[in-house]
Amino acid sequence: MGEKQIEVDKHILRMQIGVLKKELESVRKHRKQYRNRRVSVPVPVVGYTNAGKSTLLNRLTGANVLAEDRLFATLDLTTRRVQMKNGKEFLLTDTVGFIQKLPTTLCFLLQVAAFRATLEEISESSLLVHVVDISHPLAEQQIDTMDKVLSELDVASIPKLMVWNKVDKASDPLKIKLEAEKREDTVCISAIIGDGLDEFCSAVQEKLKVVDVNFLGFYGMGGSFDSIQQRGISQYHTSGWNGRENSKYCYRAP
Numbered sequence: 001m002g003e004k005q006i007e008v009d010k011h012i013l014r015m016q017i018g019v020l021k022k023e024l025e026s027v028r029k030h031r032k033q034y035r036n037r038r039v040s041v042p043v044p045v046v047g048y049t050n051a052g053k054s055t056l057l058n059r060l061t062g063a064n065v066l067a068e069d070r071l072f073a074t075l076d077l078t079t080r081r082v083q084m085k086n087g088k089e090f091l092l093t094d095t096v097g098f099i100q101k102l103p104t105t106l107c108f109l110l111q112v113a114a115f116r117a118t119l120e121e122i123s124e125s126s127l128l129v130h131v132v133d134i135s136h137p138l139a140e141q142q143i144d145t146m147d148k149v150l151s152e153l154d155v156a157s158i159p160k161l162m163v164w165n166k167v168d169k170a171s172d173p174l175k176i177k178l179e180a181e182k183r184e185d186t187v188c189i190s191a192i193i194g195d196g197l198d199e200f201c202s203a204v205q206e207k208l209k210v211v212d213v214n215f216l217g218f219y220g221m222g223g224s225f226d227s228i229q230q231r232g233i234s235q236y237h238t239s240g241w242n243g244r245e246n247s248k249y250c251y252r253a254p
């Protein structure tokens with residue numbers, strides 16, 4: 001009684017925010033428990049909203065791919081098992097898409113809160129898959145923004161596989177494919193048609209292999225070079241820059 005409508009609205013919104021925060025907290029707890037249980041760390045698929053992340057996951061895994069009678073068959077809602085033709089497999093996690101300009105402050109707060117739940121997933125991974133809608137006129141800007149967001153989240157040093165999606169929609173698909181071939185760690189796909197998915201899977205496997213088996217640390221500014229030598233490893237090579245620490249990734253020599 002006596003309260004103005006706007007105050008009533010604010011009260012309702014505050015209550016809704018409270019409920020959503022509690023729900024997110026329980027999601028975070030669940031994911032933490034789940035992370036502790038699982039065998040291999042999933043690869044998060046990040047990128048702008050509408051880039052085709054979910055389409056890629058659906059295309060790779062299908063709706064009924066998981067068998068009921070196997071370990072970890074029931075994975076988290078957005079984490080799926082990808083089985084390759086060569087019998088190997090890896091896990092992919094769909095994440096919340098980024099939006100550069102959000103309509104209202106409330107939407108922004110909700111997106112940040114929602115993304116927090118996936119953040120922990122990202123920070124623990126050894127590889128990020130960055131999906132880009134390469135047919136979008138602002139694709140380049142979106143890549144830059146995404147890179148900026150990743151460095152703000154302190155995950156810029158995690159190795160990345162760039163995926164240029166929607167080549168089928170691009171005005172000159174051949175040019176895009178040739179450009180991707182020239183670049184390191186970039187694959188071209190069309191998630192909707194299923195083009196380039198084998199190459200994508202092989203690239204993920206290849207990167208995971210390098211990261212998990214041969215990755216030694218960072219060579220450069222810090223003391224990691226010494227620690228690599230202390231570990232008795234004299235045969236190693238470096239590649240790619242770790243932007244944050246201005247040092248190079250260091251791998252066991254092939």
Ligand SMILES: Nc1nc2c(ncn2[C@@H]2O[C@H](COP(=O)(O)OP(=O)(O)OP(=O)(O)O)[C@@H](O)[C@H]2O)c(=O)[nH]1
Pocket residue numbers: 047048049050051052053054055056095096097098165166167168169189190191192193
């Ligand atoms: N032409 C074309 N369309 C695609 C392709 N991949 C996805 N799409 C379409 O792009 C739209 C967005 O795809 P989603 O998979 O929902 O995108 P997302 O990245 O998961 O988006 P958010 O969940 O909002 O972050 C859908 O209409 C898809 O059908 C592709 O390779 N080619």
Ligand SMILES: [Mg+2]
Pocket residue numbers: 053054055094097
């Ligand atoms: Mg999606």
